[in-house]
Amino acid sequence: GDSVTQKEGLVTLTEGLPVMLNCTYQTIYSNAFLFWYVHYLNESPRLLLKSSTDNKRTEHQGFHATLHKSSSSFHLQKSSAQLSDSALYYCALRNSAGNKLTFGIGTRVLVRP
Amino acid sequence: DMKVTQMPRYLIKRMGENVLLECGQDMSHETMYWYRQDPGLGLQLIYISYDVDSNSEGDIPKGYRVSRKKREHFSLILDSAKTNQTSVYFCASSLLQNQDTQYFGPGTRLLVL
Numbered sequence: 001g002d003s004v005t006q007k008e009g010l011v012t013l014t015e016g017l018p019v020m021l022n023c024t025y026q027t028i029y030s031n032a033f034l035f036w037y038v039h040y041l042n043e044s045p046r047l048l049l050k051s052s053t054d055n056k057r058t059e060h061q062g063f064h065a066t067l068h069k070s071s072s073s074f075h076l077q078k079s080s081a082q083l084s085d086s087a088l089y090y091c092a093l094r095n096s097a098g099n100k101l102t103f104g105i106g107t108r109v110l111v112r113p
Numbered sequence: 114d115m116k117v118t119q120m121p122r123y124l125i126k127r128m129g130e131n132v133l134l135e136c137g138q139d140m141s142h143e144t145m146y147w148y149r150q151d152p153g154l155g156l157q158l159i160y161i162s163y164d165v166d167s168n169s170e171g172d173i174p175k176g177y178r179v180s181r182k183k184r185e186h187f188s189l190i191l192d193s194a195k196t197n198q199t200s201v202y203f204c205a206s207s208l209l210q211n212q213d214t215q216y217f218g219p220g221t222r223l224l225v226l
Contacts, residue, residue, distance in 0.1 A: 009153070033213060044117070044217040045156070045203065090155060099144075099212050100171065105155040 002027045004093050006104035013081055014112055021076040021107050023065075023091030031096035034067050034074035037103075039088040048076075048089075081111045115140050117218035119204050125224045132191035134221050136204030142216070143209040145187040146171070147179060149200040150220070156203065162187055163209065194225045 003026045013019060025032060033052040039045040049060040051067045051074065058065055065076045074091060091104040117138045126132050136145065147159040148171075158171030160179040168179050176198060180188045187206075191198055201222050205215040 006155075035213065044219050045205075046217065047214050050213055094213060100158055100161065101213075101215070102172075103156040105153055 002093050002095055002098075002102040004091050004102055004104035006089075006091050006107050008107045009105070010108045010110065012110045012112065015083055016080050019076075019078040019081045019085065019109065021089055021091075021109070023074045023076065023104060025072050025074065025091075025093045027093060027095045029095040029097055032067075032069070032072075033094040033096075034065075035092040035094070035101065036063070036065060036074075036076050037090040037092060039090065039106075041087070045088075045090065081109075083111050083113065085109060086111045115216060117204055117206055117216050119202075119218040119221050121221060122219065123222050125226065126194050127226050128196055129193050130225075132194045132198075132223065132225075134189040134191075134202055134204075134223070136187045136189070136206075136218055137185055138187075138204075138206040138216070138218075139185065140206060140208075140216065141184065142206035143184065144207045144212055145181065146205040146207075146215065147177070147187070147189045148203045148205065149173070150203060151200050159189065159202075194223075196225050199223060199225045 005024045035050040036048040038048045051058040054069045090106045092101040120135045145162045148156045162168045162181045204218040207215045
């Protein structure tokens with residue numbers, strides 16, 4: 001079945017530094033739809049950005065990600081982390097044949113002053 | 114105001130007791146979901162419902178059942194709860210035509226002693 005790998009369980013960084021969260025996926029289907037969901041403390045998880053177009057950068061709220069089908073990756077990046085970016089970030093996958101999202105285990109980001 | 118609600122928010126039960134978790138949404142979304150969130154495991158899909166009385170198992174349905182008698186309500190039932198069902202449970206909803214954008218509730222933290 002489908003799988004999503006987020007290798008980093010916890011990322012700790014200093015405010016103002018760049019952020020990159022890794023996400024790779026596996027699916028037997030040629031078309032893949034990739035997502036980043038963010039879960040802030042005491043809030044509900046919500047969609048941050050999504051993409052299904054190969055090599056096209058997608059951006060939202062200062063974050064960006066590019067789906068690279070050649071490497072099965074969809075890394076999340078931000079040029080300058082803010083304290084308010086501290087949250088749990090989930091990468092998720094939907095294949096073209098299905099209607100379920102497969103989530104990674106999540107990466108917790110802690111931004112320090 | 115688009116909203117997914119969950120009741121109760123916190124629940125403590127003893128092993129063997131029955132548990133009822135309730136979810137509501139005011140967006141007339143056809144599709145609703147139940148997930149559980151555990152450290153190191155991420156969000157795992159328990160059940161998905163495509164409309165009233167149209168429910169399908171997710172990835173980890175064992176030990177759970179669901180009920181959807183009205184489009185706006187989706188219940189998760191644990192008959193004879195087990196300690197390994199201690200978790201945070203999230204309900205979500207989406208349009209049938211756009212299942213990529215899921216709206217999550219605030220979660221129910223369940224402790225089974």
